[in-house]
Amino acid sequence: MSKIHVSATVNGDPVEFLADPRETLLDCLRDHLDLTGSKEGCGTGDCGACSVLLDGRLVCSCLVLGVEAEGKRVETIEGMAEPGGELHPLQRKFIEHAALQCGFCTPGILVASKALLARNPDPTEEEVRYWLAGNLCRCTGYDKIVRAVMDAAADLRGAA
């Protein structure tokens, strides 16, 4: 099986990797670029644990082939905190509200929530719940996640 050379931008940095055409973007991020923050939950686009932004659009990286990332901009959970380590307001609020327990779904939910707040800085609870309907969490029961997102949104509006 011949591999294909892929050039992309991940979290602002130019990257190159060799991908088997059957490998997903998630496989490539984790296995070739050592960006293991994005998780594989289901591998079928149902759980959202692998959520990333592809050219600014929220997608499941398990439903994108690595070779499709050629020339594209990818943003993952690793690009969320400041380079100096300062957490994004969403990350701070998730800790404050204890919006995570096992943490496996958390990177995907943070990436998805950030995408929501970029489009809609003042979402209603219903809008948050619908937006995150493709991010499954088996620990929290979602309430704490929704509260953390709403609180972070208020924080970000105040800061703006």
Added chain:
Amino acid sequence: MRYHCAKSFSEAAEIAAGAPGITRFLAGGTDVLVQLRSGLVTPDDLIDLKQIPGVHDISRTPEGGWRIGVAVSGAELGEHAGVKADWPGVVEGMGLVGSTQVQGRATLAGNLCNGSPAADSVPGLVAAEARVTVIGPNGAREVPVEEIPTGPGKTSLGPGELIAAITLPARGAAGGDAYQRFIPRTEMDIAVVGCAVNLTLTGETIAAARVALGAVAPTVILVPEAAAAIVGTALDDAALEALAAAARAAASPISDKRGTAEFRTHVAGVLARRVAQAAYARAKGDTK
């Protein structure tokens, strides 16, 4: 698996026609990748269509309709004010497919070619009288959208044939469409029954109608008897009851984990009634 990045539809058709094994076309990939990962379908040749010029575009046709490229995602369609204003039923059907993440990739053409009788975007396209441009080794042809699916997971597309665009007709004055589905939860589910209605009015009277049902037959079906039941009426109670009866009569569903045949038949009537009312309100300009 060989990965091809086609630069034109004729090149894509050529690669597919000359490929000896299993071929799949890749646009949004939300079905193809799931089948690939589960081992259900491992293509020998995977032909990516997203580099073909125009596939990401939504453009006005000379007739005043819309031509939608095969790589336009549900999210992009939902953000398009023009299509949403003309064909809200088509847009709301596609908007029900999957999650926010799936919406970022999934396409109308993919939902159509996946061949699911429960595909949420298809009844709206059928009711709207959408057509698709099919390109193959023998050139291009225009096909009504309802002729593409032939059964669960099956289409009428021949070897090397693929869809190049979906065309919605001009909306025209005093028209409205709508799509609704029944699911036992509020989101992220597959339709137990789906229904789309597209109406054109003359004053208060329905001048033309198209009614399509999903998940009650091996394919999405167009139900001319249901349309005939409301044409010439102002959607009064008698017309609504005749519509519901025609929808129930046209339903030939299976029983499965999502619902029994009896339940689906009943819901086909309920939805036809509700969706016709929604489309009627839009056609009158009462709602968007």
